[in-house]
Amino acid sequence: MLTPKSEYRRKLTTPERAVSGIKSGSTIVHGLAAAEPPALLQAIADRLRAGDLHDLKVHSLLPTGNVSKSLLSPDLSDCVQAFSWFVSKSSRSAVKVGLNYYVPNHFHQVPRLMRENLDIDVTVTMVSPMDKSGFFSFGTANDYTSTVARCCKRLIVEVNRNQPRVFGDSLLHVSEVDAIVEHTSPLIEFKWPGPRPEDDAIGSMVADLVPDGATLQLGFGGLPNVIAMKLVNHKDLGVHTEVFGPAMVELIKKGVVTGRRKNMHTGKHVFTVAEGTRQMYRFMHDNPSMESYPVSYTNDPAVIAGNDNMISINSIIQVDLLGQCNAESLGGSQYSGTGGQLDYVRGAYNSRGGKSILAFYSTAKSGQVSRVVPRLDSGAVITTPRMDVHYLVTEYGTVNLKGRSTRDRALDIIGIAHPRFRESLLREAENMYLL
């Protein structure tokens, strides 16, 4: 019988050999974000550039540096058909000109969508080193990666000593793997823009909506960081989130986030994907309080609702006077994605005492454009329908749209628009017979 160590040695190979069996026309899915495996992706790209491979279908969600430098590089556009399940900076341009196709989805459904609708030939992902019992950890990327790892024809893992080992349902046994390569490189770090003047007011208003003992879903970026800083005097907060980011680490270290009052996974910080800094990855490593689960679990609205006082905090690009929110399209093009926004909007509202908060700046383009608009732009996508919108927060205030009439919600929304645009918005609301 093979021991884990001997099985590991038997499957250990070079990136070039590991990808040598991939055939033209194959469908490939790779690990998400920080789990994009650079050596394997580069080895596949080398074959494409050598003319040895063509017509690959590559599925990404939030593609970042390692895949954009390799399989999604413009010079491979003729031999790769690329699909983005969430559009990132790396894929936005290609999506705009039809060289990369967005796949609409709710994040919690992605594991099922991929399992049932893609005939996946190869999954490549990065994992943490194997333990003595033969288990790797999916580390920063559980999401759909743990599902596609198990429904593909060939699973190739890239072992990286920097990939944190996390707990929860994040383990992968060596017997499940077809080939192993070792490659140590720094994980991709995610930077966010510096604070904006409006952040302070928005952060304070959001913090006011969060009771002690609440469980948080907080996105990644400048605003979530500011919101987190405003929560430092709260007590016994918990984390049940899609993206685990650096802001949460600070709250855990300060003892603000303890998870003690969570109904589910008490004392544990639950997430499905982690995007942050080297320090954050170190904090996560071998930390028994960090638990990751597939996104079909973390983002299932029914699971989200299982914690009392669940507070979800997300952002949007535009809201119209009906309360319809666009969080994913800009100028008629796909800018980001639905992601888990509606998963958490619905789950949080269904939690006892829960709230879903959509926070946004009242203007864009240095104050020249109002994000509160009479009607969404032509071609804009509704991410959160008006029936689902709960709290909206800008630097000018907070409104709760639940149970409000079309008249009341139009007035409420205008009330949190930038004052410079309120008169014209009121006029348009009248023209639309909302008032």
Place this chain on the structure above:
Amino acid sequence: MYLAEKQTGNVNVLSVGGRLDAYSAAEAEKKIDSLIETGKVKIVLNLNSLEYISSSGLRVFLAQLKKARKQQGDIKLCCMKPNIKEVFDIAGFTQLFNIAGDEAEAVAGFNA
């Protein structure tokens, strides 16, 4: 879409006009392919009359560029309208092709 071919010295100039999209990309591919197959690998694509290019058109240009370069040739582009140039910029294709302002410059590029 329409194609018009002429020869300037040892360079083949192909004018591509109208819409280069999913419907017409195969025709453009066939034409460029036939040039390369017959050893005419110094090609200028004059895009002066090109009104629209889709991802299919971009992919054809890229695949043919690789074929031409494999045979020590090249495909140079010239006379792009601003909307076409914008698509090339967004796609990251301006870094892949040699792009000249006018046809004479593109042809001269082969003799430099």
